[in-house]
Amino acid sequence: MNKIDFFFALGRPLSPLYSGLMSTRAAFYKKSIFKRHTLPVPVISIGNLTMGGSGKTPMVLSLARMLKQAGYYPAIISRGYGGKANKKSNTVSTGKKILLSQKEAGDEPFMLAKILEGVPVITGKSRIHPCKQAIESHDADILLLDDGFQHLAINRDIDIVLFNATTLAGNSRVFPGGVLREPVSALKRCHAFMLTGVTGSNRERADQFSILLKKKFPEKPLFFSKIFGYEVWAADEKESVGGFSDLGRTSGFCAIANPIRFQDSMEMNGIDLVQFSPFEDHRKYDQRLMDRLCNEAKGAGAQSLLTTEKDFVKIDHLKRTLPLYVLKVKQKEDKEFAEYILKTIQKYQ
Template structure:
């Protein structure tokens, strides 16, 4: 954790019990159906987290959507569309055939998902029951993937997956504003299972210990892990895969994601030599002035090319840059038991019981 964030959390620590109590009360109201929970005629899988910031949800949703499609399902991804400007009850980012909204209208992650998921609708809406119903009634989907859905309890789900990033895990284990947790740890009782993402040689031991801790505290909930199965460097100009990443000499990398450390570690695994590594706040926009300053900084370090993430690339894909741009793309693979867990649960038609917290 950086020192500035640590300082801010220390200031907010006295308010953590208040926020935790409010979140627990909200969960209680949903559990007692005082706040309405909407049911859908198709299975719903929520992919969410307990912590703020990046836990690897987008790559997991990509993998899960493609896997379900391969198994014969017709999935749709439903998102709130964080920071997207589209304000309708139902915003069709993609109908599975064509991408209808740009990244500013859709939000970064929904737009990226829409561009990468052929044949799979991506829809946003602040009240997610509305895009869910549209996907079922108008697009004939038979399974819903609810992006960042753990705290969105207004839609009943068949599976509630909570993700933890192997590098950051549960942060300082304190509830906001004294830490990175969105809810008290007790809220994990209502999930169906856990997934540890972003596992590498550097964090494997910590991830294994954390998996054991989750299994001990929540013995009725399975814990799964995901691994990187491939790292590709793609040329933004022609979508060409760079066969030897180390051939890219003097690279300036940049990103605006929640977990830049993971991006840097992934770059280091490729053997690429970095002249510098620039980070911006998560979800930051790249206007002309920022891009000009960024490119000038890169040239000042002697860089001959730029490197960024897939999420960042969708924000600047239409920009002309003075240096060649490359995009780092990762492929992940959950452990084999996860595939069986997903398909068995979805095909069984079971709904997890609400657990009192």
């Protein structure tokens, strides 16, 4: 039994209590005992029922690009987890200029701001404040709530719940006895499901899980986001390299919710991985840690370092004594997903 399973076993007796509290909270919002805000523009929430990574940030990125291409002016609203900016509303990016550092913004908002052009990214613990700022100061005509499923104070027009195709619903127990943030009954309030990270190796399990969801929630559409390839970028040149062999013997590292997925991706692509260093999600990097990673990699005979996009935005400014590469995942949603999103929000125009 690993540490996480041991923790869940200890916490299992408290699961009904936590589950009850979350259900009561949701009921209070539904009955307007707790205040809910309705905004003058469409709101799309991207969230999950489970703890840990389910592909929310890539999905937000994909939706923002889709909406821009369709002629909308979206803004991304995030809690800014881990960021030091503590105003009611913190503008990470205006869409034209990045105003906050990674430490101020938090990992995911800063990454989105670095990648997306023309899309404001704003954080705030109580999301009504960044929502209002996005509309009033940045002329956003549609809002994307990153990790918004449990943030019930904002009414939404589309509520999408993501499940990773590998981890699915975990042990199907509510925290602290498992990975669920709320009981399964909470899924009644969402509008659609998305299974992310679908590959050839997990497709069968994803299909079986989708059958269960459709049986329990037949009125809700379900979509897949499939991984169709990977590419490696050289950090210093900011461009794609010819192939995985260019890395030579490499040492991988990351600080994400599911590091095993990253390790599996490297090994699946035949990357010559001589060492792998996983850290806790949202780990802060500094020069001392980067020096250690370089020295340990050299000691293991590595010729390069390899990390994720999310980690790269946190270490780009640090000095390195080995070439650094970034593994980028290429994935695409079902074409019906875009049709569903655009058709649904057109009702609110």
